[in-house]
Amino acid sequence: MFGLSFGERFxxxxxxxxxxxQELCDDFYKVSGRKLSKSSISQYEKNKRKPEINTLMDLADYFEVTVDYLLLGTYRDRFFAHNSSIHDYILYLSDLFFKNPDIPQREKDIVFKEICMIYFDSLGI
Structure with a gap:
């Protein structure tokens, strides 16, 4: 999900x-008690608008991701939404960084920063 917009991520x-x-509208209402129209979902997905902050927080809970991920898309938040091993995460990032020549330099810089953050976090720095 490199470089995706909010709408694409959503x-x-x-x-x-x-x-x-429509199924998302119905299920989201059952889970959060917040009404969401099909039109709103369509506008979100087409990047024509973003949800209000309270809806955004409920959407993050619903999809089991962070608000930051929805808005900005971080590798760490997305990965840990489905996996829990730091070892697997480092391997995943390394594959992205070292084995994929199609990733633009900007994306490689982001991946490298994530790897460094994990390393320094593990050292307690």
Whole structure:
């Protein structure tokens, strides 16, 4: 999910759950008690608008990601939404960094920063 916009990330999360837009409306209401229209979902996915902060927080809870991930998309938050091993995360980032020549330099810099942060976190720095 490199360089994706909010709308692209939001749509990918909906599809990952196997939901159509109306199904997301219905399920989201059952889980959060917050109404979400199919039109709103469509506008979010097309990057025509972003949700209000309270809706954004409920969406993050619903998709089991952080608000930062929804808005900015960090590798760490997305990975740990589905995995828990720091070892696996480092291997995942290393593969992205070292084995994929199609990743733009900007993305490689982000991945390198993530690897460094994990390393320094492990040292307690």
């Amino acid at each position: 749509k990918a999360l909906r599809k990952e759950k196997g939901l159509k837009q």
